[in-house]
Amino acid sequence: xxxxxxxxxxxxxxxxxxxxxxxxxxxxxxxxxxxxxxxxxxxxxxxxxxxxxxxxxxxxxxxxxxxxxxxxxxxxxxxxxxxxxxxxxxxxxxxxxxxxxxxxxxxxxxxxxxxxxxxxxxxxxxxxxxxxxxxxxxxxxxxxxxxxxxxxxxxxxxxxxxxxxxxxxxxxxxxxxxxxxxxxxxxxxxxxxxxxxxxxxxxxxxxxxxxxxxxxxxxxxxxxxxxxxxxxxxxxxxxxxxxxxxxxxxxxx
Amino acid sequence: xxxxxxxxxxxxxxxxxxxxxxxxxxxxxxxxxxxxxxxxxxxxxxxxxxxxxxxxxxxxxxxxxxxxxxxxxxxxxxxxxxxxxxxxxxxxxxxxxxxxxxxxxxxxxxxxxxxxxxxxxxxxxxxxxxxxxxxxxxxxxxxxxxxxxxxxxxxxxxxxxxxxxxxxxxxxxxxxxxxxxxxxxxxxxxxxxxxxxxxxxxxxxxxxxxxxxxxxxxxxxxxxxxxxxxxxxxxxxxxxxxxxxxxxxxxxxxxxxxxxxxxxxxxxxxxxxxxxxxxxxxxxxxxxxxxxxxxxxxxxxxxxxxxxxxxxxxxxxxxxxxxxxxxxxxxxxx
Amino acid sequence: xxxxxxxxxxxxxxxxxxxxxxxxxxxxxxxxxxxxxxxxxxxxxxxxxxxxxxxxxxxxxxxxxxxxxxxxxxxxxxxxxxxxxxxxxxxxxxxxx
Numbered sequence: 001x002x003x004x005x006x007x008x009x010x011x012x013x014x015x016x017x018x019x020x021x022x023x024x025x026x027x028x029x030x031x032x033x034x035x036x037x038x039x040x041x042x043x044x045x046x047x048x049x050x051x052x053x054x055x056x057x058x059x060x061x062x063x064x065x066x067x068x069x070x071x072x073x074x075x076x077x078x079x080x081x082x083x084x085x086x087x088x089x090x091x092x093x094x095x096x097x098x099x100x101x102x103x104x105x106x107x108x109x110x111x112x113x114x115x116x117x118x119x120x121x122x123x124x125x126x127x128x129x130x131x132x133x134x135x136x137x138x139x140x141x142x143x144x145x146x147x148x149x150x151x152x153x154x155x156x157x158x159x160x161x162x163x164x165x166x167x168x169x170x171x172x173x174x175x176x177x178x179x180x181x182x183x184x185x186x187x188x189x190x191x192x193x194x195x196x197x198x199x200x201x202x203x204x205x206x207x208x209x210x211x212x213x214x215x216x217x218x219x220x221x222x223x224x225x226x227x228x229x230x231x232x233x234x235x236x237x238x239x240x241x242x243x244x245x246x247x248x249x250x251x252x253x
Numbered sequence: 254x255x256x257x258x259x260x261x262x263x264x265x266x267x268x269x270x271x272x273x274x275x276x277x278x279x280x281x282x283x284x285x286x287x288x289x290x291x292x293x294x295x296x297x298x299x300x301x302x303x304x305x306x307x308x309x310x311x312x313x314x315x316x317x318x319x320x321x322x323x324x325x326x327x328x329x330x331x332x333x334x335x336x337x338x339x340x341x342x343x344x345x346x347x348x349x350x351x352x353x354x355x356x357x358x359x360x361x362x363x364x365x366x367x368x369x370x371x372x373x374x375x376x377x378x379x380x381x382x383x384x385x386x387x388x389x390x391x392x393x394x395x396x397x398x399x400x401x402x403x404x405x406x407x408x409x410x411x412x413x414x415x416x417x418x419x420x421x422x423x424x425x426x427x428x429x430x431x432x433x434x435x436x437x438x439x440x441x442x443x444x445x446x447x448x449x450x451x452x453x454x455x456x457x458x459x460x461x462x463x464x465x466x467x468x469x470x471x472x473x474x475x476x477x478x479x480x481x482x483x484x485x486x487x488x489x490x491x492x493x494x495x496x497x498x499x500x501x502x503x504x505x506x507x508x509x510x511x512x513x514x515x516x517x518x519x520x521x522x523x524x525x526x527x528x529x530x531x532x533x534x535x536x537x538x539x540x541x542x543x544x545x546x547x548x549x550x551x552x553x554x555x556x557x558x559x560x561x562x563x564x565x566x567x568x569x570x571x572x573x574x575x576x577x578x579x580x581x582x583x584x585x586x587x
Numbered sequence: 588x589x590x591x592x593x594x595x596x597x598x599x600x601x602x603x604x605x606x607x608x609x610x611x612x613x614x615x616x617x618x619x620x621x622x623x624x625x626x627x628x629x630x631x632x633x634x635x636x637x638x639x640x641x642x643x644x645x646x647x648x649x650x651x652x653x654x655x656x657x658x659x660x661x662x663x664x665x666x667x668x669x670x671x672x673x674x675x676x677x678x679x680x681x682x683x684x
Contacts, residue, residue: 050334152570363591
């Protein structure tokens with residue numbers, strides 16, 4: 001356990017970090033997408049995620065009660081204190097890889113927020129209820145693209161398979177439970193993520209079938225993001241994202 | 254964002270070999286402030302000039318995403334990141350509206366894209382300058398969008414209906430762009446010494462290119478007269494440039510920044526600022542594609558287009574498969 | 588060279604601003620299929636809460652009147668003044684009519 005945050009704050013930070021890191025990744029696409037319309041779609045998703053990150057990290061800071069706001073958490077923590085899942089920090093790759101990541105993650109987020117919108121802690125429930133509408137759209141958008149690419153040309157199918165293959169290793173981590181989850185559930189804020197797995201499998205499988213794609217074979221899960229053990233990619237993402245705050249300490253923007 | 258009129262001297266489209274009666278009716282409608290719509294008769298020169306101007310404008314929006322997009326992943330806080338992303342996304346949307354307006358004149362988006370990527374079509378010179386620091390994002394919003402608004406507001410009443418309607422939407426959406434840029438500059442100018450230096454440096458680098466955005470001086474702008482008559486241009490380049498200087502100088506002074514022009518001086522008699530000569534040699538060099546980052550901009554657009562080819566193709570093929578499937582279902586249902 | 592048959596087709600976008608209003612034409616998007624056209628319309632034209640409902644239809648499906656026929660189509664309505672309430676002279680004292 002490396003996070004300096006108390007369990008409930010850590011729980012909020014995990015949610016915020018997921019959205020922040022994926023939002024940052026999608027921001028890299030802006031101006032470079034396959035069509036202008038698609039550029040606009042990806043930016044919309046990114047904006048939703050940055051909004052979620054702002055809310056959840058703000059909440060994490062408030063629970064911690066040490067005067068750290070969302071920006072302080074986003075721009076002044078190093079890799080080992082980031083607690084996003086490994087899936088969201090994976091590189092964009094080609095469009096298929098980006099879609100694979102979005103597809104797998106958005107369906108997880110949709111199921112998660114459906115449950116979280118019902119929890120007793122109103123702070124979590126309110127953010128989740130708002131975000132649920134956003135991520136349902138993200139899941140639809142990404143699913144539609146999985147179907148188009150999977151059942152498109154030979155090239156797009158091969159790329160979609162490769163994209164899913166890259167991301168699949170990191171999906172078990174989404175549903176892993178630990179002490180932080182247990183503490184959040186006990187506090188009336190958390191969701192039993194392990195219980196989401198069956199629904200997620202069903203949703204993902206239905207889309208893959210429509211896309212004429214086989215479900216990727218089960219493989220050894222790679223985990224560690226929730227406790228700060230990340231891929232090499234996150235350090236580069238953070239060094240870019242945090243550059244100004246690091247280069248000009250104490251400045252306000 | 255906006256585009257400069259970049260057609261070379263002597264290349265003005267002339268209204269020749271058209272039916273004189275049709276032409277007279279057309280000119281009368283335009284003179285009476287009527288809107289021309291896609292299926293209406295129009296002189297070929299009007300159509301060509303519009304296609305060139307609107308597509309150039311669209312290209313400028315799309316290429317214009319790159320210099321600012323360069324800072325999305327490095328925006329200094331979450332609020333600024335969201336604002337910048339939303340703004341650059343707007344530029345993409347504006348490019349899209351404009352391409353659609355041009356398409357009503359009988360040119361396809363792919364054709365326009367190819368013209369851009371082959372270097373045949375031009376875009377605003379301003380986007381061939383690099384964004385080096387965060388202050389450049391402020392300077393672009395304040396100066397470049399400021400100059401753009403001045404050009405675009407009158408175009409809401411331009412004679413071609415689809416272009417005018419696109420401009421109405423664009424102007425409405427862009428109203429926050431200049432304000433967010435000025436707010437960034439205000440913040441920097443009131444910040445640490447390092448931030449002030451950053452802000453002044455950005456103003457120094459973006460001031461003159463911003464003045465160039467209004468295009469060559471009136472006596473070297475071949476299309477002006479005809480374009481004014483056709484209401485596809487509403488003010489001359491020099492009029493707009495003067496207006497921009499008069500509005501912007503006090504804004505710079507208000508936040509303690511210095512406009513980098515030793516010749517700048519208030520002229521009581523004219524009620525306007527006198528200002529120094531724009532380096533037109535530099536302007537024409539940038540138009541020719543010799544801007545500092547022209548190659549990078551084109552390379553980025555080419556890469557996006559080529560990398561996206563398989564995606565566009567896959568979606569098209571998938572839609573075709575579905576359409577065939579649906580037809581077969583329909584036949585089966587009979 | 589561009590091959591027009593390979594370009595995503597153009598769709599016209601209509602937005603209902605709020606309940607009670609009719610859909611209004613706002614612009615167009617390119618998309619490979621109808622679902623994508625709706626998604627593109629949503630992501631392009633309703634980013635500022637502009638609508639509560641969307642229509643898209645292939646631009647090629649629109650059948651438009653020819654401006655050359657405008658006189659035949661629309662001029663005959665000009666002298667049918669009796670279709671308008673102001674055509675009828677009713678004394679000021681008569682109410683509710």
